[in-house]
Amino acid sequence: MAAERPSDLALIWQQTRYQNKIFWRTPIAAFFTLVFPLMFLILFTAIFGNEEISGLGVTTAQFFAPGLAVFAAASATYTNLAIGTAISRDNGILKRVRGTPLPPWIYITGRVVSAVYIGALAVVIMMGVGVAFYGVNVYWRTIPAVIVTFLVGVACFAALGMLVAAIAPNGDATPAITNATLLPVAFISDIFIVTDDPPAWMEALGNFFPLKHFGDAFRAAFDPTLTGAQFHWDNLGYMALWGVVAVVLAARFFKWEPSKGGGRRQKKREKAGA
Amino acid sequence: MTAVEVRGLVKTYGSLRAVDGIDLTIEKGEVFSLLGPNGAGKTTTVEILEGHRESDDGSVQVLGFDPAAGGREFRERIGIVLQESAVEPELTVTEVLDVYGDVFPRRRPTGELIELVGLEEKSSARVKTLSGGQQRRLELALGLVGDPDLVFLDEPTTGFDPSARRQAWSIVENLAGLGKTILLTTHYMDEAQFLADRIAVIAAGSIVAEGTPDTLGGREQAEATIRFAIPAGKSISDLPIRPVSTANGMVTISHPEPTRALHQLTSWALDNGVELGALSVQRPTLEDVYLQLVGDENGG
Structure with missing residues (x-):
């Protein structure tokens, strides 16, 4: 019997498809990724009104929608990949995958591509709601920059998500790690609030993390006071640097086996006395 | 022809010699059972043979491969039935068998496997809704999905009711009849007695006895x-x-x-x-x- 090995591309597509299925069947992940960021847009425009923000020359929605889209994309990649991958390891799924002929890089790629797809969906929903209900303007001249900025940004945050999955002791700890990092950083990255004159240390801290660079580059593409293609190579390069460091560290520390003594599954096993 | 050839296998964890010089030979088509108490080195040995762990000393050949370096070619020819069901709880029985089956170049059809383990009525149920015994049966089907030459069965019938157990045993017997090699670890002596052609008992990292179920430990002369x-x-x-x-x-x-x-x-x-x-x-x-x-x- 001639045995034909499936192509890498077919396997990546198949893994992505199943990861997408799992995402849609996990309502809490779908809610926090797609609906939760949208609630901020609705709240902000309701609280501040959708007027022009003084000194910025843009409306509330025009300013916040791109930043919240970036926040949603970061949640879809960083938060979801870290939690999902760590839980899969706790459940022994990663170990099972390692015992099959599926090349590990294809499994990881399937997870990442699925997360990027969800992130793209979150961005489209956010900007779509902005355009449809809040008069947000989109400019054809910046679409290439929007796409490139999105891809560099989600690549960076996917790498950071895999890094958290690599170093987290178990799946129970990952939501705490991702929330305790992404949320405070979002506050100093002009995602939820814009500070007129922030303390120097806060500004420096915001500039250190990649989220502000993602937000700034993405927002520039929707700024009506600017012209041109809006490729911000400095921001993109800085995010790429974070991404490369994260990939190297993640590859160094990543484990396929459940950790001893941690995780829900492990505790259950110990209780059973097996 | 030998399926598994192990010589002087050693694995240490810190100062503990978990596996302390094991020799094993399993012939092709044989049902070989590894028995031993928890912590005896049974799981470590099996995981080295599966390619999950690397040995510290000794030589290991499984289907002609060094499992630690055999990679994809090696894994295309083995099937692993894990002790604990470890699959995506959100997927259905059919989806799980499809997604894991599609990675093998030579695979058994999903419908055939579902029938084999008697999960027809649960084929479109999510894995998280299955009972413990049903999850074990899915696990068994997953071990066979790539039509493997060598099957690792780790406690395959733990938690089964007697009739499901008999059913699982007849599946294993059928596999043996097809010329598959089977490495079985179990806690149930009747299971080893019923299924195994040969048994090795492992204690404190060493093989302390080896033989057929009828002759193990000088049983026939006792x-x-x-x-x-x-x-x-x-x-x-x-x-x-x-x-x-x-x-x-x-x-x-x-x-x-x-x-x-x-x-x-x-x-x-x-x-x-x-x-x-x-x-x-x-x-x-x-x-x-x-x-x-x-x-x-x-x-x-």
């Missing part, structure tokens, strides 16, 4: 135990052979030559016109031999 009820109106002193013990009207005799002992006893019974009620002759069970080999304190 003294047999004859038991019967004392016939009415007779006492122990009337018997032609001195009993080892008596309790509740039952006599127990251990004898190296059970044929001769039985002949004497039954002749005596016929001559005296009495019946030896509840008569039984037993070799030590596999469990007796096993407990003796690993030491009773480790028996759990």
